[in-house]
Amino acid sequence: xxxVTQTPKHLVMGMTNKKSLKCEQHMGHRAMYWYKQKAKKxxxxxxxxxxxxxxxxxxxxxxxxxxxxxxxLLNLHLHALQPEDSALYxxxxxxxxxxxxxxxxxxxxxxxx
Amino acid sequence: xxxxxxxxxxxxxQEGENATMNCSYKTSINNLQWYRQNSGRGLVHLILIRSNExxxxxxxxxxxxxxxxxxxSLLITASRAADTASYFCAADNxxxxxxxxxxxxxxxxx
Numbered sequence: 317x318x319x320v321t322q323t324p325k326h327l328v329m330g331m332t333n334k335k336s337l338k339c340e341q342h343m344g345h346r347a348m349y350w351y352k353q354k355a356k357k358x359x360x361x362x363x364x365x366x367x368x369x370x371x372x373x374x375x376x377x378x379x380x381x382x383x384x385x386x387x388x389l390l391n392l393h394l395h396a397l398q399p400e401d402s403a404l405y406x407x408x409x410x411x412x413x414x415x416x417x418x419x420x421x422x423x424x425x426x427x428x429x
Numbered sequence: 430x431x432x433x434x435x436x437x438x439x440x441x442x443q444e445g446e447n448a449t450m451n452c453s454y455k456t457s458i459n460n461l462q463w464y465r466q467n468s469g470r471g472l473v474h475l476i477l478i479r480s481n482e483x484x485x486x487x488x489x490x491x492x493x494x495x496x497x498x499x500x501x502s503l504l505i506t507a508s509r510a511a512d513t514a515s516y517f518c519a520a521d522n523x524x525x526x527x528x529x530x531x532x533x534x535x536x537x538x539x
Binding site for chain 1: 469472473521526527530532534
């Protein structure tokens with residue numbers, strides 16, 4: 317299994333909602349990532365988990381809260397988002413703790429109304 | 430911005446032609462990678478070149494790296510319509526982050 321699975325594929329939420337994005341991989345990878353991507357722009361790093369510990373937080377607003385319950389799962393909890401947070405949210409994983417050959421999920425297309 | 434630059438931003442070629450994309454980055458790196466993204470989808474890893482390597486091949490892909498100029502290029506030979514996608518370079522900087530360039534949108538016309 318060489319897949320990273322993200323759910324849901326699409327999400328529409330209001331600014332007062334609380335929702336979660338989920339990401340799962342069964343490749344035994346020990347590093348997992350959240351990236352945010354606006355249309356026609358490159359992915360921007362948000363968070364990195366290495367061996368289930370948060371190792372990088374790119375000064376992301378607290379309305380985004382990551383969680384790594386175990387080595388296969390990564391969540392992104394969303395609360396009180398703004399319309400400008402609408403974007404494609406991509407999860408990725410890689411073997412070990414190094415930035416080598418990231419495997420990406422298909423992403424969650426998020427719209428904040 | 431930590432992100433590198435890519436050029437061209439957009440490239441349109443005919444099937445069978447070669448496509449060359451360039452990438453520049455700003456900091457010392459451990460490796461440089463190239464990814465491909467079809468519209469609205471996740472990214473797919475294409476090739477990785479380490480900082481002590483100068484050239485690497487994989488099928489129809491050829492990547493070069495010039496660390497003195499902090500630049501890399503991706504050559505796709507004998508392009509196909511299915512190669513139509515956005516291509517991103519990504520630099521593994523020595524701060525533990527993989528930083529993506531602005532991307533090149535490649536269109537291959539049948």
